[in-house]
Amino acid sequence: MAVEVKLPTLLRVHAGGAASVDAEGSTIGEVFSDLTARFPALKGNLVDDGGSLHKFVNVYRNDDDIRYLEALDTKVADGDVISILPAVAGG
Amino acid sequence: MTRHETILGVIGDTPLVGIHALSPNPDVRIYAKLEGQNPGGSSKDRIALTMIDLAEREGTLARGDTILEPSSGNTGIGLALVAKLRGYRLRVVMPENVSIERRQLLEIFGAEVIASPGEEGSNGAIRLAEKLSADEPSLKLLFQYGNPANPLAHYEGTGPEIWRDCPELDVFVAGLGTSGTLMGVGRFLKEQNPAVKVVAVEPPAGELIAALRSLDDGFIPPIFDPAVLDGKSIVRARESVEWLRRLLDECGIFAGVSSGAAVAGAVKEAEKLESGTVVTLLPDGGWKYLSSGAWTDDLDVVADRATKINYW
Numbered sequence: 098m099a100v101e102v103k104l105p106t107l108l109r110v111h112a113g114g115a116a117s118v119d120a121e122g123s124t125i126g127e128v129f130s131d132l133t134a135r136f137p138a139l140k141g142n143l144v145d146d147g148g149s150l151h152k153f154v155n156v157y158r159n160d161d162d163i164r165y166l167e168a169l170d171t172k173v174a175d176g177d178v179i180s181i182l183p184a185v186a187g188g
Numbered sequence: 189m190t191r192h193e194t195i196l197g198v199i200g201d202t203p204l205v206g207i208h209a210l211s212p213n214p215d216v217r218i219y220a221k222l223e224g225q226n227p228g229g230s231s232k233d234r235i236a237l238t239m240i241d242l243a244e245r246e247g248t249l250a251r252g253d254t255i256l257e258p259s260s261g262n263t264g265i266g267l268a269l270v271a272k273l274r275g276y277r278l279r280v281v282m283p284e285n286v287s288i289e290r291r292q293l294l295e296i297f298g299a300e301v302i303a304s305p306g307e308e309g310s311n312g313a314i315r316l317a318e319k320l321s322a323d324e325p326s327l328k329l330l331f332q333y334g335n336p337a338n339p340l341a342h343y344e345g346t347g348p349e350i351w352r353d354c355p356e357l358d359v360f361v362a363g364l365g366t367s368g369t370l371m372g373v374g375r376f377l378k379e380q381n382p383a384v385k386v387v388a389v390e391p392p393a394g395e396l397i398a399a400l401r402s403l404d405d406g407f408i409p410p411i412f413d414p415a416v417l418d419g420k421s422i423v424r425a426r427e428s429v430e431w432l433r434r435l436l437d438e439c440g441i442f443a444g445v446s447s448g449a450a451v452a453g454a455v456k457e458a459e460k461l462e463s464g465t466v467v468t469l470l471p472d473g474g475w476k477y478l479s480s481g482a483w484t485d486d487l488d489v490v491a492d493r494a495t496k497i498n499y500w
Contacts, residue, residue, distance in 0.1 A: 107400050142403055153406025162420035180422070184406040185393050186310035186333060187260075187365040187500060 098123050100173050102132060103180045111138035120179075125156060126169035128179060143181070144169070153184045196273055199226055199233045200345045204353040204467070209438040210431075210455055215463035218454050219354055220435075221346070224443060224473025228269040229262070229293075231346070231471045235368055236266030238341035239330045240274060249328055251275040256327040258282075258317035260310055260498055261290030262472055263332050268297035279327070281317040283309055286498045289476040309397040309498065311407050333366050334410035342372025350467055351380050358383075358464035361453040363446050364390040364420065365500070367412040369469060374416040388420040389453035391428070391446070391500045421456070423449035425494035429482050431455070436474075436483060444472035445482055445499035 103117045112118055113136070122128035126144075133140045145151050149169075156163045157180040163171040173179065192198055202225045211218045223231035243249035254277040257267055264280035271278045278299040282290070285306030294301050302320070304313040314333065321329040332338050350357065350373060360377055362369045367388075374386035400406075432448030435441045447470035454468035474483070480499055481490050 105400075107402065151403060153403045153408070157422050160422045160424075162422075164414065165417065165419045180392075182392060182422075183397070183400055183403055184408050185397050185400065186314055186407040186409065187363075187390060187393050 098173050098175050098177070100128055100175070100177045100179055102128065103178065105181055105183050107183065108139060108142055108181065111142065112136045123172060124169065125158065125163055125171045125173060125179065128173060129169070155182045155184055156180070157182070194273055195227050196237060196270060199228075199237050201349060202226060204350065205439075205441070207435065207439045207441065207451065210434060210451060211458050211466075212455060213458060213461065213463075216458040216461045216466065217464075218458055218466045218468065219357075220441065220447075220451070220454075221350060221467065221469045222441070222443075222473075223469060223471050226266075228266045229472055229475065230266065230444075231369060231469065232259075232262035232266040233269065234266075234341040234345050235332060235335075235338045236263060236270045238344075239332065239335050239337040240267070240270050240276075242335075242337040242340075243328065243330065244274075249276070253277070253328050254279060254326070256281070256317055256321055256329045257332065258304075258310065258313035259332070260313070260500065261286050261294070261476070264299060264301075265290070265293050265297065267330070268294055268299040271299070272297060279320075281313045281320065283313050283498050285496065287476055288479050293476065305399065306498070307397065307399040309393060311397060311405065312399070314407065332368065333407075336411065338366060338368035339372035339375070339411055342369050343376045344372075346469070347373040347376025351377060354465060354467055355380070356465050357467045358461060359385045359387060359454075359457045359466045361387045361389060361450060361457055361466060361468040363450050363469075363471060363500070364388040365446075365471075366409050369471075371411055371413060371416055373469070378416070385418045385457070386416060387453060387457055388417050389423045389449050390420065391449060392422050392424060393500065421453065423452045424491075426487060426491035427452050429487060429490050429494070432474075432482055441470070442474040443470045444474055445477050445480060445494070446471050448482075449500075
């Protein structure tokens, strides 16, 4: 599956400055493995040492937060847009 | 009850109004709770009153004290209203790029406004308030993000009102913000009926905060318990404004920008149901956003403005 991954400003420096990169995989976890293989500096910024999603990162598959889907096992389809955003305060 | 001895008695007990015209399915009804009907103009009047009540009861707040609070506006306005009647001074730390009307209202109510850097968003306001509080320990920081009185106001007020007015609801949708509304209402509704689904919508706030240097500068409100939610999704600025306009055009409701996002979320949940009832909460009225051009300017212009000015 080919998906588009949108990166927040503070992670772009780890991906050659790109705001958006294409990646492959059938789950979010596989998409992240593909990304970190190509951009090793992204590694600690997406998944923590225990293999879970980084505490201060929110990841959305077409606008739905994957923590309420199947987290890193969430399936992706061709053309899905994956957005990565830092956890910040609202209100 | 329509007779009150002070304006504070008017806080809460807001109306629940059908916005069925916006439902994609005639068998799914959508109701909106109009929090803009509160006297300070938003749902935050509830938490302002509860936070001050609780602090007074615990003896941490005494007449003449100065309250300090980080707020993008509405909590500050609610606190300014309660502080005025209860005899407190108030300092609000607010990002400099919020709508002009928020600052005007705070000044009218007599609050002192301290500007925090706009590009740091609410995170920056929180950080500055914590620093000011450490420098000057006599200031009373109520801290809506971590104060149990915030969800409590909704657990004891907003939630029971919704259950009283609409016990048949299937889904409750609200903006995330501090998470106080979703935590309090969500917990109360699930206790009454565990089958009720609780869904959060949020603006793409992380995109607006250009000054975030590291992910570890991120912030999750201490009152947020992810287990209360069944789903969470992003609503973009453009989509929020589109629904905000339909809310006015088709339902005659003049609400704030974040209400557009709440309605967008409610409509998405309505699409998933064969039949049933969705309830959403509209945090404030449209008055504080007239300068945003949300109803009058070109949609692209408004959406672009929403990436620079904090309307949430």
